[in-house]
Amino acid sequence: AAGVLAGFNPCLLAVMAFLASVTLAQRGGKKEMLKITLGFSAGIFTMYMFAGLSILGTVNLMPQLRVHFSALTILLTALLGFWHIYDAYWLRTHARSTFRTPQPLKDFMSRMGERNLLLLSFLAGGMFSLVKAPCVGAIYLSILSMLALKIDVARGIAYMGIYNLGLLLPVICLGLLLAFGLSPKKVTEFRESRRVEIRLTTGLILITLAVLMQLRIL
Numbered sequence: 001a002a003g004v005l006a007g008f009n010p011c012l013l014a015v016m017a018f019l020a021s022v023t024l025a026q027r028g029g030k031k032e033m034l035k036i037t038l039g040f041s042a043g044i045f046t047m048y049m050f051a052g053l054s055i056l057g058t059v060n061l062m063p064q065l066r067v068h069f070s071a072l073t074i075l076l077t078a079l080l081g082f083w084h085i086y087d088a089y090w091l092r093t094h095a096r097s098t099f100r101t102p103q104p105l106k107d108f109m110s111r112m113g114e115r116n117l118l119l120l121s122f123l124a125g126g127m128f129s130l131v132k133a134p135c136v137g138a139i140y141l142s143i144l145s146m147l148a149l150k151i152d153v154a155r156g157i158a159y160m161g162i163y164n165l166g167l168l169l170p171v172i173c174l175g176l177l178l179a180f181g182l183s184p185k186k187v188t189e190f191r192e193s194r195r196v197e198i199r200l201t202t203g204l205i206l207i208t209l210a211v212l213m214q215l216r217i218l
Contacts, residue, residue, distance in 0.1 A: 002163060003164060009135065009136050010097070012136060013117045013187060015101070015128060016171060016174050016178065017178075017185075020178040023036060030180065035118045037176065037178075038121070039118040040124055040125040040128070043122040043124060043125020045125075046126065049161065054155075055148065058147040060153050073213070074213050076138075077209055078211075080138040081205070081209075082207065083134065084200070084203030084206060085183075085200060087099060087198050088203065091196045092196050097195070105128065111177070139209070140163065142209045147159055147160070161192050
């Protein structure tokens with residue numbers, strides 16, 4: 001459920017609409033959009049699994065880090081929550097987000113042609129996961145903190161996989177809809193009309209998570 005919630009994110013909606021627009025501009029069709037969806041989703045999944053496994057493995061190898069990691073996670077989750085709320089205010093007053101996609105990533109995605117499309121989409125998904133971590137990865141960070149304190153690495157991998165599949169479910173569904181005729185313009189219009197509410201809701205959820213973790217309820 002947390003993964004699906006994180007998947008309904010303006011950053012993910014924006015990049016999928018952008019990739020679909022690029023594909024259509026280059027006269028790509030259903031097959032190309034399906035390749036982009038598969039590669040982009042696989043890139044995000046791989047990067048988040050690698051990051052989560054690295055964090056859980058480090059914490060389990062050095063148990064003395066658990067308390068410090070938990071405190072750092074609570075602080076970062078709260079700060080990201082306030083950042084999302086501030087971004088909602090900034091979107092309302094200035095009509096632009098503080099979570100901006102770096103121009104080099106946009107340039108890379110806009111140059112994706114038909115050759116090696118699957119590989120390039122995979123790389124774009126991995127890069128997106130890194131540069132947009134504050135936008136997309138905040139809930140994942142709190143999930144990792146709870147996993148590090150409660151279970152071992154083996155079970156943690158399974159839970160991380162479930163979370164990341166949930167995260168990608170809206171992305172895959174959107175990619176399929178775009179491949180079968182949904183206009184990227186409609187996706188952009190929906191994102192523009194709902195991103196303030198999504199940002200505000202996400203911020204409140206993150207702050208609530210931080211408080212619950214601090215109180216040892218989660």
